[in-house]
Amino acid sequence: MNELRYVYAVTRPFDGVLPEGVRGLGGEPPRLLDHGDLVAVVGAVPAEDFAEAPLKKRLEDLDWLTATARAHEAVIGAMTTVTCTVPLRLATVCVDDSGVRRLLDAGHDRFVTTLERLEGRVEWGVKVYADPQPDPAESRPGPAAPAEPSAAPASGRDYLRRRLSSRQAREGVWERAEALSRTLHAELSQRAQAAALHRPQDSRLSEARGQNVLNAAYLVPRESSQEFVAEVGRLTPQDRGVRVELTGPWAPYSFAGQAGQAGPDEAGASR
Numbered sequence: 680m681n682e683l684r685y686v687y688a689v690t691r692p693f694d695g696v697l698p699e700g701v702r703g704l705g706g707e708p709p710r711l712l713d714h715g716d717l718v719a720v721v722g723a724v725p726a727e728d729f730a731e732a733p734l735k736k737r738l739e740d741l742d743w744l745t746a747t748a749r750a751h752e753a754v755i756g757a758m759t760t761v762t763c764t765v766p767l768r769l770a771t772v773c774v775d776d777s778g779v780r781r782l783l784d785a786g787h788d789r790f791v792t793t794l795e796r797l798e799g800r801v802e803w804g805v806k807v808y809a810d811p812q813p814d815p816a817e818s819r820p821g822p823a824a825p826a827e828p829s830a831a832p833a834s835g836r837d838y839l840r841r842r843l844s845s846r847q848a849r850e851g852v853w854e855r856a857e858a859l860s861r862t863l864h865a866e867l868s869q870r871a872q873a874a875a876l877h878r879p880q881d882s883r884l885s886e887a888r889g890q891n892v893l894n895a896a897y898l899v900p901r902e903s904s905q906e907f908v909a910e911v912g913r914l915t916p917q918d919r920g921v922r923v924e925l926t927g928p929w930a931p932y933s934f935a936g937q938a939g940q941a942g943p944d945e946a947g948a949s950r
Contacts, residue, residue, distance in 0.1 A: 684773040685724040686782065687754045688764040688930075689790050692718055701757035704750045712776060714783045717790055720758055721779055729772045738770065759930040763798045765790055766932050793935055800872065801928035803897045803907060805863060806880070808922040809856035810889030852920035853892075859921055860893035863914055870907055871897035875933040889922060896933035904928055 685704060692713060703709045703722040712719045728737055737743050751769050758764045773779045783790070868874040879891040899907045908925065915923040 681726055682723045683726050683729050684775060684779050685722045685729065686767050686771045686773060686779055687720040687722065687751060688758055688766050689783065689786075689794075690718050690720065690758065690762050690764045691716065691794060693762040695761050698757040698760055701754060702750070703754045704747060709754050712779055714780045715787075717783045717787065719779050719783060720754060720764070721776075722754075724772065729770065734770060734772070755930045755932075759801070759928075763794055763800075764930055765793050765797070765935050766930050789936070797898075797931045797934060799901055800898050800931055800934075801901050801904060802931040802933055803871075803899055803904070803911075803925065803927035804929065805867060805893065805895050805897065805911060806891055806924040806926075807856055807860045807863065807893035808889035808924065809853050809892050809920065810922050811852040811920050855916075855918060856892045856921045859914075859916065859918075859923070863911070863923070864893060864895055866914055867895070867897055867907070867910065870903070870910055871899050873898040873934055877933070898931055898934045899928075901928070 687703065687709060697709065697711065701708060704724050705722075707722055709720050709722045712721050727733060737747075748769055755764060755766045771782075773782055864874070864876070875896045877894040877896065879894050881891075897907070904927075911923065911925050
């Protein structure tokens, strides 16, 4: 068999059509597969990439994984503009349409319950980064950028004093970032209907500046999003060493529970 069925999300039957221009994996538009009181958002994918054995290898290819995740999220994001969806895990694949129907039957009650819980709600992500300034004493200027003579320490004692001051400054940034994370999470949790804490992101993978201290998601009624965003802004201090990043609104990846979600910062495989 040359093609398999990739399942992006599950929703209810709805009036309307797929958003115009939405493209999934391989640049192909997804389609809707109706089955009773549920609808699967599916697309055709090549078995040479998504059959069990090659998929395991593909999931170790960061570039392929990133491109697949972006296409996956693009479809779910587009669907969120027209109806409530349950996002499925990245790389949820069935052999054919009959397999998709069996997936819907097996998870029917969970899908229905989750859709009822998520109806009219979106996910907002909030990250806090500790971003201390680099220690000039530890930097090594290259030939094209020699150190200024005036910047050199006057003595060994002066050098050690600068190092101590720099270390204390970095520790202060971490303390402020951690304190802000606690405050933000406590306040925002009260304004959300649910909250989830994810593992801090590895900066080597995310390529974000600084170290991630808080990586949280909040389930918010769509009509309350403006107030939620304003509250994040109100709680965010003017601090060069501490950075707050707000993302969304997303489909409620982090709150789909056992129905098989994968958030923007997570990747999983389901057969």
